Amino acid sequence: MIAVTTETIPGMRIVKTFGIVRGNTIRARHIGKDIKAIFRHIIGGEISDYTKLMGESREQAMDRMLLHAQQLGANAIVGVHFTTSMLMSGAAELLVYGTAVTVEAEGT
Numbered sequence: 821m822i823a824v825t826t827e828t829i830p831g832m833r834i835v836k837t838f839g840i841v842r843g844n845t846i847r848a849r850h851i852g853k854d855i856k857a858i859f860r861h862i863i864g865g866e867i868s869d870y871t872k873l874m875g876e877s878r879e880q881a882m883d884r885m886l887l888h889a890q891q892l893g894a895n896a897i898v899g900v901h902f903t904t905s906m907l908m909s910g911a912a913e914l915l916v917y918g919t920a921v922t923v924e925a926e927g928t
């Protein structure tokens with residue numbers, strides 16, 4: 821499955837459009853990690869626990885979007901975007917979405 825942020829894929833042409841596909845996840849912070857983050861905030865530097873949490877969230881949301889596209893019969897997703905929103909104190913949603921399409925190599 822090809823997933824790109826652009827509206828086209830070089831060397832490919834879109835032959836069918838299925839529509840919007842999406843994947844999301846909602847994650848909450850952990851109090852133990854919050855305490856470590858407070859100390860990191862004071863002394864400076866990367867908060868690696870949160871970096872890992874967001875990376876895992878992005879991967880999970882992407883996997884769900886790719887599965888959605890596969891279920892529709894698509895072989896690519898164009899116009900992929902990520903967005904986040906806070907739902908409540910300590911919890912956020914990560915959403916990824918795009919347009920599911922079938923693509924073929926140009927000239928076939």
